[in-house]
Amino acid sequence: MKCDPKYLDFNLCLEGELVRLRPMRLEDMKAFEELTKTSDWTYFTHDLSDERELEMWLLEGLKLKESRQRIPFTVEDKQTGEILGSSSFGNISLRDQRVEIGWTWLSPSARGKGYNADMKKAMLSYAFGKVNFVRVEFKTDVLNQPARKALQKMGIKEEGILRSHTLMTKERRRDTIFFGILADEWPSINS
Numbered sequence: 001m002k003c004d005p006k007y008l009d010f011n012l013c014l015e016g017e018l019v020r021l022r023p024m025r026l027e028d029m030k031a032f033e034e035l036t037k038t039s040d041w042t043y044f045t046h047d048l049s050d051e052r053e054l055e056m057w058l059l060e061g062l063k064l065k066e067s068r069q070r071i072p073f074t075v076e077d078k079q080t081g082e083i084l085g086s087s088s089f090g091n092i093s094l095r096d097q098r099v100e101i102g103w104t105w106l107s108p109s110a111r112g113k114g115y116n117a118d119m120k121k122a123m124l125s126y127a128f129g130k131v132n133f134v135r136v137e138f139k140t141d142v143l144n145q146p147a148r149k150a151l152q153k154m155g156i157k158e159e160g161i162l163r164s165h166t167l168m169t170k171e172r173r174r175d176t177i178f179f180g181i182l183a184d185e186w187p188s189i190n191s
Contacts, residue, residue: 001132002097002132003094003097003131003132003133003134004130004131004132005094005131007130007131007132008092008094008131009071010023010065010068010071011023012071012073012126014073014122014123014126015078015122016078016118016119016121016122017078017118018077018078018079018113018114018115018118019075019076019077019078019084019115019118019119019122020075020076020077020078020081021073021074021075021076021087021119021122021123022073022074022076023065023071023072023073023074024058024061024062024065024072024073024074024086024088025062025074026058026059026062028058028074028083028086029054029055029058031083032048032054032058032083032086033051033054035083035084035085035107036048036049036054036105036107037049038108039105039107039108041169042141042143042168042169043140043141043143043144043147043168044105044168044169045166045167045168045169045174046169047169048105061086061088061103064090068092069090069092070088070089070090070092070103071088071089071090071092072086072087072088072103073086073087073088074086075087075106075115075119077110077115084106084107084110084115085104085105085106085107085110085115086103086104086105087101087102087103087104087105087119087120087123088101088102088103088104089101089123089127090102090103091137096135097132097133097134097135098133098134098135098136098137099127099131099133099135099136099137100136100137100138100139101120101123101124101127101136101137101138102138102139104116104119111146116150117150117153117154120154121154121190123136124136124181124186124190125190128183128186132183133183134182134183135180135181135182135183136180136181137159137178137179137180137181138151138156138178138179138180139176139177139178139179140176140177140179141166141168141174141175141176141177142161142174142175142176142177143174143175148177148179151179154189155181155185155188155189156179156180156181156189157179157180157181157185158177158178158179159178159179159180160177160178161175161176161177161178162175162176162178163175
């Protein structure tokens with residue numbers, strides 16, 4: 001079955017049991033500033049505790065949305081509406097029937113409470129169930145053990161490492177580890 005581009009909605013809202021993912025807006029900048037100033041950005045490609053970096057990151061996400069290359073979300077607590085962080089669909093290839101879930105961060109107070117897995121499940125359900133992607137991929141810093149463990153816990157497979165792949169903050173070169181899940185693997189993981 002081919003990907004169905006009519007379901008690839010760049011103003012998409014998704015819900016899980018705990019989270020609501022809504023389109024990221026410029027107005028989210030103020031809330032993001034509060035959430036990002038105390039976080040450790042060692043494993044992220046931008047230091048979002050720096051107001052200028054955060055603004056550039058947010059504007060880049062919105063620009064890529066306008067050019068239909070990324071679907072950036074603001075992640076909210078479904079019950080309270082409190083903003084928790086962000087995630088995106090990106091590196092979208094309808095031809096290859098694949099998409100990446102990434103650019104993900106949650107405030108320190110939201111970590112370890114199930115929001116991350118709930119958000120990823122909502123995104124995976126949409127990617128496989130609506131758009132009919134064959135593959136969803138994730139990538140992270142090989143040193144980012146919490147992210148790696150979270151993906152493994154969900155049953156998403158480690159696939160390989162690209163050495164010196166990405167320039168990080170403070171001029172560090174990151175080895176990037178890829179993870180992936182295929183459409184035919186999703187039902188057993190989602191049960």
